Amino acid sequence: MNIHICPTWFRGIDIFLELIFVIITAVLSYQAYKLNKLCKAQECSSLSWGFGLLSASYAIQLIMNALAHTQSATILTLQIILGLYVATHLVGLLLLAMAYTHLKKQSYFILIFSIISVGLVITSTLTHFYLVSAIIFGFLATHTIQSYRKNTRTKTLIVSIAFMLLTAGSILLSVTDGITYTIAHVLVLSAYILLLRTLVWVKRYEKKA
Amino acid sequence: MKKKRDRLQVIHDILKAIAAKNGTIRPTHILYKSNLSHQMMEEYLGELIGNGFVVEIKKEDRRTYALTEKGFKYLSQYKYISEFMDSFGLAEEVKPI
16 A cells, blocks of 8 residues: 655645544544443444544554654555554444444444455555545435434534535545645545534533533 | 434433432333333333433332432433434434334
């Protein structure tokens, strides 16, 4: 697998943006964990693990890009870190999909993960990985749009827009080009800001103990 | 058409019914208040006991259910829980009987 072609002027900025992704996804994970403690819902548990693993994957991506920019790691080291990034990101996304499908059987999860993993190992390209990510984010966007059509809440619409932006971001990342890499980072940032904004709105309803 | 309730709302209805009876209730009252089939009510009660929201009290031939501190906390934070689940599009609908 090849690592992205990052424009020279964007080096450092991408790492900063990835740090923001790490923080926001960690906050979302923690809030879902707290909610799971309150209501013991499988969806909250999957959401918490999903965002938690996405946070870990962005942290790995951040380290990988920092090493790549400074050229302080061997190709083999970068390939290992890249593999770790792909695995954590994929598991995180599948857990989010589990939360939205209310899937409780772990066997389905293992089956889907195995099929995708085998496909990615055979093709060994980042393009396929980002296209798989785009499909899963697209699925989440479709699901939240359906929820919006049922409850017509602005917050649900914002969440679905965030997932659409993440879908577009993943599609752009599948094109290994400097400009698309930059635009994708901006789209992903916008998406996570929207998710964080929704969380802040929702937190207003929390009663302090 | 009757609106479908989501799973969390059903749990809320059961806990609210128990709270309304001073925190202790008989299963027949739960059945009446929660508008569920007997089998569904038993499944929900099993889940609520397992998660520590409710405790079962057996006295001679009578079976009653009481709210725990966790159950009361669920009730007080229900608006926040439902707002989170609805906003993030996570609410799971339950088929009416």
